Amino acid sequence: MMEEPAQSAAEAFEALKQEVALLRMAVQQLLNERQTPDYSQTLGKIMRDMKEAADGMTWLVNRPAIQVPADELASRICAAGKQARKLDRETVLEAARAMSQATGKIDGLVSRAKDANSQRQWLWRVGIGGVSGGTLAGMLLAIGLLHVAPEHSAAWILGLNGCRSANHRIAIK
Known part of the structure; x- marks a missing residue:
């Protein structure tokens, strides 16, 4: 906008005023034409989400554990823990007793098996x-009889009776 330099300051000010007024009208017209976004759907979704959260909180607030004071809840938890430990202790003791009985039975069986084996070995040794x-006794008896009664022993060895052994002895001499 180059105008002649001979303009006066008042004329330049008037021209500037008109330009600013024109700009102001253009901006106002742009503002009037501008579409404002519709946030109703977004706001509706936010409201539904907030209602669901509130319903969840209502459910949570109505739970018995939330309604019990903290110190009472802690004492209940402590009592339940003691009861559980007591039951565990009883179960462990019962299992230990059962294992002890089973071990005793197994020891008895092993002892009887050892005794039976020992007895079997003793019977073999004695036998x-x-x-x-x-x-040995038979041999010693036979040797003793040979020395005491050699004729009868010889007859017996040869399978001869008493009379025949005497005749046989006479025949040998």
Whole structure:
């Protein structure tokens, strides 16, 4: 907007005034034409969410644990813990008793099995000793009879009776 420099200050001020008025009308017209956004849907969703939250809070406030004072709730929790520990202790003691009884039964079975095995070994030893002793006694008896009555022993070994053994002895001499 270049105008002649010969303008007076009053004329320049008047022109500036008209331009500012024109700008003001343009801005006012733009403001009038501007569409304001519709926030009704967003606000409705916010209201529904707030109602759901409030309903949840109502449910929570109506819970018995919330209505009980904190110190009473703590004492209830403590009592429940003591009861649970008591039941646990009883269960552990009962299991220990059962294990002790089972261990005693197993020890008895093992002891009886050891005793039976020991008895079996003793019977074998006694049996072998008896057979050995009997054999030795029989041999000693046979040797003793051979020295005491050699004729009868010889007859017996040869399978001869008493009369025949005497005849056989006479025949040998």
